[in-house]
Amino acid sequence: MVRRKNEFVRPFLKWAGGKGQILPQLKMYLPQISNTYFEPFIGAGALFLNLQNKKCVIGDTNEELLNCYQVLRDNVEELIQALEIHKQKNTEEYFYQIRLMDRDNGFKFMSDVERAARIIFLNKTCFNGLFRVNAQGQFNVPYGRYTNPNICDSVVLRAVASYLVGNDIQIIHGDFETTLSQATKNDFIYFDPPYDPVSSTASFTGYDVNGFGKNEQLRLKQYFDELHRRECKVMLSNAATDFIRNLYQDYNQVIISANRAINSKADRRGAVDEILVTNYPYPQK
Numbered sequence: 001m002v003r004r005k006n007e008f009v010r011p012f013l014k015w016a017g018g019k020g021q022i023l024p025q026l027k028m029y030l031p032q033i034s035n036t037y038f039e040p041f042i043g044a045g046a047l048f049l050n051l052q053n054k055k056c057v058i059g060d061t062n063e064e065l066l067n068c069y070q071v072l073r074d075n076v077e078e079l080i081q082a083l084e085i086h087k088q089k090n091t092e093e094y095f096y097q098i099r100l101m102d103r104d105n106g107f108k109f110m111s112d113v114e115r116a117a118r119i120i121f122l123n124k125t126c127f128n129g130l131f132r133v134n135a136q137g138q139f140n141v142p143y144g145r146y147t148n149p150n151i152c153d154s155v156v157l158r159a160v161a162s163y164l165v166g167n168d169i170q171i172i173h174g175d176f177e178t179t180l181s182q183a184t185k186n187d188f189i190y191f192d193p194p195y196d197p198v199s200s201t202a203s204f205t206g207y208d209v210n211g212f213g214k215n216e217q218l219r220l221k222q223y224f225d226e227l228h229r230r231e232c233k234v235m236l237s238n239a240a241t242d243f244i245r246n247l248y249q250d251y252n253q254v255i256i257s258a259n260r261a262i263n264s265k266a267d268r269r270g271a272v273d274e275i276l277v278t279n280y281p282y283p284q285k
């Protein structure tokens with residue numbers, strides 16, 4: 001029997017490196033997924049939410065992001081109420097008031113629901129809709145001046161919540177190695193790490209306080225090899241730089257184009273080559 005997917009289960013945040021635009025290409029290179037689906041750099045989770053597998057383990061180091069997934073699973077109605085309040089109050093002055101909260105000692109006493117509502121509100125109303133923090137971990141994107149931002153998309157929020165509740169989905173706040181510690185033979189892993197920068201000025205490393213430099217890309221490659229030894233099926237996307245192409249030269253590589261909408265320099269926007277690496281032969285689709 002073919003399981004019907006819910007089309008409203010889709011990203012509830014806009015995220016740098018979000019995979020929404022290249023989903024059709026990504027799906028062409030997926031293997032048959034019969035065991036657990038792992039995505040340890042989950043971000044807004046475009047592929048995860050599109051596939052709607054029954055057994056998944058997702059993770060990310062961004063604590064505020066992970067808290068959003070946990071609150072959606074545990075408390076979606078309270079989250080919707082909190083977002084409705086933000087929606088009614090949305091002005092530039094109110095935005096900066098809410099943005100300032102992580103600079104205040106009171107932040108650690110805010111409830112999980114309040115923190116999730118804050119991130120979703122800021123994400124929907126800030127310039128370019130992204131999550132960026134400074135070296136102290138404080139949200140630092142300016143106000144976006146949208147005429148009608150969709151601050152409380154209750155249909156999508158409830159659909160994602162019921163998918164998270166109705167299936168076996170583990171949500172882990174931590175490094176990719178922690179999320180993958182249980183991965184075994186025939187599990188599928190999709191790696192979508194922060195990109196290796198195409199040029200030194202084009203890097204976007206503001207996802208959280210820990211950047212992701214060359215040493216981290218090397219650590220990830222060692223873990224890719226480790227998963228290969230465990231006989232997992234692994235797919236990775238990254239920028240198609242010489243460094244990444246050489247690093248993964250022993251695996252299958254294909255170049256696909258991605259439109260990177262989020263970039264600090266307007267003149268660098270546009271199609272940037274993206275590489276897909278797999279440790280299994282490409283399926284014939």
Ligand SMILES: C[S@@+](CC[C@H](N)C(=O)[O-])C[C@H]1O[C@@H](n2cnc3c(N)ncnc32)[C@H](O)[C@@H]1O
Nearest residue numbers: 017018019041043044045046061175176192207
């Ligand atoms: C390119 S984004 C993922 C985008 C996602 N696939 C989507 O469709 O929205 C990379 C993510 O990796 C996370 N990250 C950075 N370093 C990490 C680490 N060491 N372990 C796990 N996640 C990390 C960032 O917080 C960010 O959310």
